[in-house]
Amino acid sequence: MQSWSWANFRELDGYQTFRYGLFDEFHQLIGGCIFYFYPQRSSANIIFAPAAPILPKKYQVEGIQVLLAEAAKLAKNLEISGGAISLRIEPLLLKKPEWLNQDFRRSPADLMPSETLWIDLQKSESELLAEMLPKGRYNLRLSQRYGVETFFTSEDAAIPHFYDLFYETAQRQRFLSEPYGFFIKLCQTLFRAGMAEIGFAKYDGEILVAILLVYWGDRCTYLYGGRSERDRQVMPVYALHWAAMQRAKQHGHKIYDFYGYSDDPNHAYYKFSRFKRQFGGKVVKTIGAHDYFFYDRLADTIISLLK
Structure with missing residues (x-):
């Protein structure tokens, strides 16, 4: 689900895909993530990253920070398609890593069988x-x-x-x-x-x-x-x-x-x-899916629902 071809397939099924690579100082690809977004009228949409992110062991903390920053910008840029209130990731890991900290919450549903x-x-x-x-x-x-x-x-x-x-x-x-x-x-x-x-x-x-x-x-x-x-x-x-x-x-x-x-x-x-x-x-x-909320967008969504 993190392959280029799988992303091409999901685009045929109506998803928008956003592909990010992490490169080292020698410009070699060492990790990355493909984000998936299905545009809907609802403002409570989610950006999905099944089987991701894929992070290099040496740069896990830096890598997740870069990808979260990109996801936050993406959530804002997607406002025309309804926007997104959270990012749902699902790294194929057997043990919860240190970078998966208190900013993440265990998702109510997995994207893939855990x-x-x-x-x-x-x-x-x-x-x-x-x-x-x-x-x-x-x-x-x-x-x-x-x-x-x-x-x-x-x-x-x-x-x-x-x-x-x-x-x-x-x-x-x-x-x-x-x-x-x-x-x-x-x-x-x-x-x-x-x-x-x-x-x-x-x-x-x-x-x-x-x-x-x-x-x-x-x-x-x-x-x-x-x-x-x-x-x-x-x-x-x-x-x-x-x-x-x-x-x-x-x-x-x-x-x-x-x-x-x-x-x-x-x-x-x-x-x-x-x-x-x-x-x-x-x-x-595996550790299953976890959610990272964009709280500014979540707050806007809650306010709009209460109006």
């Missing part, structure tokens, strides 16, 4: 198999015995086939699904940048499972997926995720991120998490 499951692709395939839960390992081998086939593509022609399975799954499991146009913009933008692929698993000539993978840095992220109810006994979803891990590992990625996980039976992610856990891995919890 808890996820990582598979360490630096381990050998035999180690990854050994760390899977027995049921997961059995199901994977079962899919191999059935001869489930997998393949990956970044061709636009794959998008409708992916969406059909995604939408079918959303209807069956009753979760809100993004519209088809969202995936057209997302896939076409990231395909062109070499940042995404769609993976398919098929059996007996029929496509049964589809997943959307995003590649950035050392990480391969499983972002969306869908499956048919047909031939579930051949365990195609296990074959596909294992093939995706092998592919990401071969391409030099160090982490396979299942993007969202919870052991809480009351959490919306729980039913998906039971499947993800079959692959072993490590549960990772």
